[in-house]
Amino acid sequence: MRPQRGEEVRPQRGEEVTSPKTREDVVRAAGRLFAERGYHGTSMRDLGQELGLLGSSLYSHIEGKDQLLLEVIRRGGAMFAALAEEVVATGGTAAEQLRRLVVGHVAIITEFLDESATFLEEGRFLPAEPRAELVELRDAYEDAYRAVLTTGARSHEFHNVDDPALTSTLILSMLNALVRWYRPSGRLSPEEIADGILALVMEGVS
Amino acid sequence: MRPQRGEEVRPQRGEEVTSPKTREDVVRAAGRLFAERGYHGTSMRDLGQELGLLGSSLYSHIEGKDQLLLEVIRRGGAMFAALAEEVVATGGTAAEQLRRLVVGHVAIITEFLDESATFLEEGRFLPAEPRAELVELRDAYEDAYRAVLTTGARSHEFHNVDDPALTSTLILSMLNALVRWYRPSGRLSPEEIADGILALVMEGVS
DNA sequence: CCTACCGATCGGTAGG
């Protein structure tokens, strides 16, 4: 009665009425699993099961597994790019801009945890060509931090930025690590976390 | 002439004389590949090729792929544990201890980049039981930071540590992210990086 | 350390 090979879990039938899945559903579920198990740790059959269908059924919604990774990553990346653009366009003092970058970054990660984690952690598994797109996007984003820090150092708002490239890397390290430890049920709200990061970045511990 | 299946790359014969590989060689090569491609992105055949032998030949040195991951991770973890122990045992002011933790952490990562990266990035792919061991080890390590920060706050060495748990997480975020961007050929030496981190942590940007 | 495999699983396709 069972197929010769491929003991794939069948979708439930009966009781639960499930509507047809959209491409949107597939991309969102992919973000969830890529963030949780990693790209190489997620099979198309895993992804199908998450949605209540077979792995092979996904191919009517998407082109392939790596296209799916690319799409999740683009969604994550676009939000960070939009933040940097908005902050630079709005202007203000260097300290104000840095504050908006940090608050916005924390907001994006905490609200779109799966897409952010996939963008930040799984990008290296992209094929060479689209990976170049991602590297460009990340470099541009880091440039916003570097520019703000450089401006602030020149205007004497910041007295302790000897190496804006290093400082921006360190600030982004704190921010990006959020995808590793932030959980909505955790002790601290996104606002409290952003305040804590800003306190450390602005004043240090002593 | 070729086998029916499994077009596996054969080790070179002739010219190059290669000595038998040791378990040590296997573990080191595993660290290299797990760090570079991720645990699930590395096959036993990849690992064999890295050493000039077949994937199946590895099993005379090791018990299985997940045992190999565990061994690489233990090597990384042991170094961080030893650092924390030594710093706590040596004592000194909170600022001095924090400085030694940061300098030591940067030294471990920059010197043992593969083991550190595998410890910090691939631990979640460990089977449940050994993963508990790793979580314990990481918690103990983070406790050293938390204790130093709490002590420093109480003794008024640190005036800006409202939440030692958050601050220690943020400091460790900066340190651990090194495995992502540090390259021996890079612009900054380990000492310069440690100084930069300490400058930001102690004084902030302004 | 290789030869010669094993069963399971992988990403993906043809056809309905």
Place this chain on the structure above:
DNA sequence: CCTACCGATCGGTAGG
């Protein structure tokens, strides 16, 4: 969206 597959690759073993 499923049925029924495909060839490739996976981790791993028996025997030498």
